[in-house]
Structures are given as structure tokens and as C-alpha cells.
Amino acid sequence: MNLKQQLEIQALVDGELAGTDAARVRMLVDQDRDSHELFEELSLVKGALIDGEPALAMPEPPDFYFSQIRRRIEAEERTESPTGASGSRTLWTWLRGHLGTVAGTAVVVAAIGLFAPAYLRPYVPGELTDSEGELSAMTYRSEKDSLTIVYLFDSSSTVEEEPVPEPLDK
């Protein structure tokens, strides 16, 4: 068995021969003992190489990794809400993500507005309107006593004594 025949047997084992060439070499393997042994050895080696060959995977780029996560989330959302328009689903998704924050903020604002002490609220100054234009008014406030006094008097008449000579918070 020469080198050419050995290469032909190797080609047969690798499946590289076809037609008459394959038949001829197969006949040689069947009839010649050395050729048959070589064929057996090469077949065993080929099987061992195939079984022991590590399975190499193509490395995934980072964008492919994150796009997989996005696809999984979208698939779960479709499973949770199979009906409804895509627009309303998007709005609901947004609301679900922010509803807690918005509602919580609304509660805090409402609570502050309703229960805050008076000094946190905008001060509304006293308002006096003289419907006839004959009376004047003086207003005194005592925060300590929670007291407001509105004193009405006729500015055209002569008053001998001042009615409110002293401050209230004294």
C-alpha cells in the first residue's frame, strides 16, 4: 500500500470521494488487509475527534444581550395583557411605573394644604369696605391672643379721646 492509496483511504473516511473513485477505494479496503486496518484506524480517530471536539459558541455582543432582555420583558407584557391597543398598553405601562409616585405626591400636597398650620398658608390680609364712605376703620391684630379688632369710627366727627391708645401685644 503506497502513499497514494493511503491518502485515498483517508479521503474515503472523510467522505471526500464519490462515484467510481469511492467504489474503487472501498473495494481496495475490502480486499486488502492493510488497507482495511488503515480504514478502521482512521474511522476510529475521526469518531474520537468528533466526540471530543469542544462545542464553541459565537460570543454575543452586549447589544444582543440587552435586546434579549427587552424582548423577554415585552413578551411578558404581551402575556399579561393580551387585549387592548398598543397605545393604551404603553400608557398603562407608563402609569403603572409612575402611579405610585404621582399618587403619593398628590396625597402629601393635599395633606399639607389641608392640615398645615395657618402660618404656612398664604396670608390673606383683612379687607374692609366702607359701603357708604362715611366710616373709617382701624384694624389691630394680636397673634398671641388670636384676636383681631376692627374699630369703626366717623372720621368727619371730632373724637376727644383716642379709642385704642395701646398696642395689644403689650
Next chain:
Amino acid sequence: MRSAFYRRLATLALTGLFVAFSAGNALASDLKLEVRLIWGTNDEKSPNPDHKPVDARTTGMLSKAFKWKKYFLVNSEKVDVASRATKKVRLSEHSEVEIRELEGDNIEIHVYGKGKLVRKIKEPLSKDGTVVIAGEDKNDCAWFIIIKNR
């Protein structure tokens, strides 16, 4: 699980809003007031024998600010004013007040004398607060309208 958490949070928040607004409405309504008309004089007795001297606390409050020494109760009325509502109260034959509940702690008071609108006053009236409207009268006397929560 995440959805269930947000659903619970939203429910809690909405419940809180409902309670807050209910409490707010309850606070805004049912303004329970006491309105008194008081006569101030330096005389020992009121010209009307039916007038009784006011309590010591009111006397102290008024004499701290005004020159008159004696204060007599002419009339006292209990008034309930609903939220954003107006109530008119007659205090004497010639004097009336109209009280309107406004936003927050504010009230608007219209003072009427002999059927004519004399003055419009808008003032805050806190829970423990008092609003006094006063004016001089003949014979060196004075009248006082005291409005407070009862």
C-alpha cells in the same frame, strides 16, 4: 409581584386622597359660631336693665384694648354657617351681621345698621381666634360685635 406592589400603593394613595378630601370638606363646613353684641360704657349700670355684665374674660380682653370700663351683653346668638354659605343674624332692633364662610380660615362679615350696609370686612378666623368689630356710639358709649368659634 412588582405590579401587585404598585396596585397596592395606588390603592393606598387613592384611599389617602379620599380621606384627606373628606376631612377637608368636614373642616370646611359646619362653621359653628357665637356672635355677641356688647355695649361698652363708663357708667356703672347699663341704660337697659335687661343687659347683664359680660364675663370677666371678655371684660379683660376689651378693657385691655379700649377705654370703657363696663361691658354689658345685649344679645348672644349661635350661628351655624355651612361651607361657602352665608348666614344673617339679627343682634338688635337696628343691627345685623351677615357672615359668609370663605376658603381657608377666612370669613366675610357684612355689618348692617338700621337696615343699611355699613361695612364689609374680610378677616381670618382661626379655631381659637376672635374677631371684634367695634364702633363708638352716642353718650360716650360703644358697641362691640364679637365673633368666635364656639
